[in-house]
Amino acid sequence: MEKLLIRGGVPLEGEIGISGAKNAALPIMCAALLTPETLRLAKVPRLMDVRTMTGLLERMGVAAHAPEPGALELTAARIADPRAPYELVRTMRASVLVLGPLLARCGEARVALPGGCAIGLRPVDQHVKGLEAMGAEIRVEHGDMIARAERLRGARIVMDLVTVTGTENLMMAATLADGTTVIENAAREPEIVDLAACLSAMGARIRGAGTDVIRVEGVAALGGAAHRVMPDRIETGTYLAAVAAAGGRVRLTEAAPDTLDATLDKLREAGARISVQQDSIELEMNGRPHAVDLRTAPYPGFATDMQAQLLALDTIAQGTAMVTETIFENRFMHALELQRLGADIAIEGNTAVVRGVERLQGAAVMATDLRASASLVIAGLVAQGETLIDRIYHLDRGYEALEAKLGALGARVERRR
Numbered sequence: 001m002e003k004l005l006i007r008g009g010v011p012l013e014g015e016i017g018i019s020g021a022k023n024a025a026l027p028i029m030c031a032a033l034l035t036p037e038t039l040r041l042a043k044v045p046r047l048m049d050v051r052t053m054t055g056l057l058e059r060m061g062v063a064a065h066a067p068e069p070g071a072l073e074l075t076a077a078r079i080a081d082p083r084a085p086y087e088l089v090r091t092m093r094a095s096v097l098v099l100g101p102l103l104a105r106c107g108e109a110r111v112a113l114p115g116g117c118a119i120g121l122r123p124v125d126q127h128v129k130g131l132e133a134m135g136a137e138i139r140v141e142h143g144d145m146i147a148r149a150e151r152l153r154g155a156r157i158v159m160d161l162v163t164v165t166g167t168e169n170l171m172m173a174a175t176l177a178d179g180t181t182v183i184e185n186a187a188r189e190p191e192i193v194d195l196a197a198c199l200s201a202m203g204a205r206i207r208g209a210g211t212d213v214i215r216v217e218g219v220a221a222l223g224g225a226a227h228r229v230m231p232d233r234i235e236t237g238t239y240l241a242a243v244a245a246a247g248g249r250v251r252l253t254e255a256a257p258d259t260l261d262a263t264l265d266k267l268r269e270a271g272a273r274i275s276v277q278q279d280s281i282e283l284e285m286n287g288r289p290h291a292v293d294l295r296t297a298p299y300p301g302f303a304t305d306m307q308a309q310l311l312a313l314d315t316i317a318q319g320t321a322m323v324t325e326t327i328f329e330n331r332f333m334h335a336l337e338l339q340r341l342g343a344d345i346a347i348e349g350n351t352a353v354v355r356g357v358e359r360l361q362g363a364a365v366m367a368t369d370l371r372a373s374a375s376l377v378i379a380g381l382v383a384q385g386e387t388l389i390d391r392i393y394h395l396d397r398g399y400e401a402l403e404a405k406l407g408a409l410g411a412r413v414e415r416r417r
């Protein structure tokens with residue numbers, strides 16, 4: 001299994017370009033199922049999850065073609081097999097995003113229930129509830145959701161809780177429904193706005209994406225379109241947190257600073273000097289960070305996908321920080337690994353109490369999920385000596401060219417097989 005060796009303790013300095021957003025690319029790829037015409041995408045990140053999603057679409061009969069790196073053309077002329085099997089859904093929960101588009105286009109779908117995942121229960125009841133309100137019949141058989149609908153019809157759906165992929169699934173399904181769908185208590189994440197922009201380019205009629213009420217007027221058919229995937233705000237935040245922790249100066253280009261307010265506020269509170277231009281961000285950090293408290297929340301609150309990285313920053317901060325996780329019930333697995341590097345963290349319910357220590361020391365650690373792995377990389381960059389991170393396939397799911405980008409900042413990072 002591949003490992004990442006980091007020799008820490010050097011400040012980071014340089015400029016790197018931000019990739020397209022994983023969490024925007026995955027739902028947008030599923031939108032290709034809604035039309036027989038070609039969807040042309042640019043800025044698709046080269047990530048394991050994108051390859052998995054391409055494979056899933058291909059086995060349904062979608063033609064996938066990458067004319068150049070970062071470009072992807074998807075044509076679902078005919079959907080031969082509207083199924084997402086457990087082997088794929090298990091490795092990538094976002095596979096559930098095919099459910100809404102398949103139902104809308106084919107009137108049937110068979111999608112494995114995602115089951116448990118390392119960071120928590122993550123059920124899909126809200127996806128099901130919304131599709132049922134639109135007239136779908138869904139039953140569970142042998143671990144699969146089997147869904148059917150003659151033609152979905154518009155409905156008013158009040159989500160019981162804010163769910164990102166749930167909102168995306170319903171928004172996609174509603175584009176081809178008969179009549180208008182109103183999704184209330186919708187998620188407001190920027191990736192939903194990006195998906196809505198792509199769907200609109202395909203001919204969908206959507207209003208309110210980015211607010212908590214989304215209105216979709218169904219149309220008879222959607223067509224092909226070209227769309228550029230938005231910049232990855234979590235990748236951006238991860239590199240900013242790394243430099244805030246290790247010290248130094250970075251310029252991130254091709255970014256979307258307006259999607260990062262909560263993270264930038266916290267990094268400023270930690271003592272980083274940050275300046276923002278239209279599509280780039282500069283951060284400079286001298287000395288030890290100050291401890292920052294945080295509480296995760298749906299957008300525009302502080303992203304759960306940035307919690308582990310800021311917690312890593314807090315491990316070497318001056319003072320004690322309270323980090324509260326409200327979205328996923330089991331998202332502190334990185335805490336135990338960070339302790340192996342010398343961090344002082346106590347978990348009390350859904351709060352981590354992090355007492356900043358002056359320095360971390362390199363050690364062998366294990367990546368447990370995508371963002372937890374990112375926190376170990378940050379800690380490894382700060383730690384004195386060598387940190388060897390095992391199971392880095394988690395990182396490859398979400399960070400394009402991680403070693404190359406860190407290397408461009410002067411970090412001493414290498415992949416070991």
Ligand code: UD1
Pocket residue numbers: 022023026093094120121122123124125126127128161162163164165166191304305327328329
């Ligand atoms: C998406 C992101 C993920 C991020 C998460 C929260 C993608 C591909 N993934 O995941 O990176 O960490 O948003 O910002 O975009 N829930 C239910 N019932 C449902 C759906 C969700 O109870 O039907 C609960 C979940 O268990 C969780 C919370 O709602 O506690 C939020 O989950 P959700 O927003 O759905 O996360 P994902 O869309 O899976």
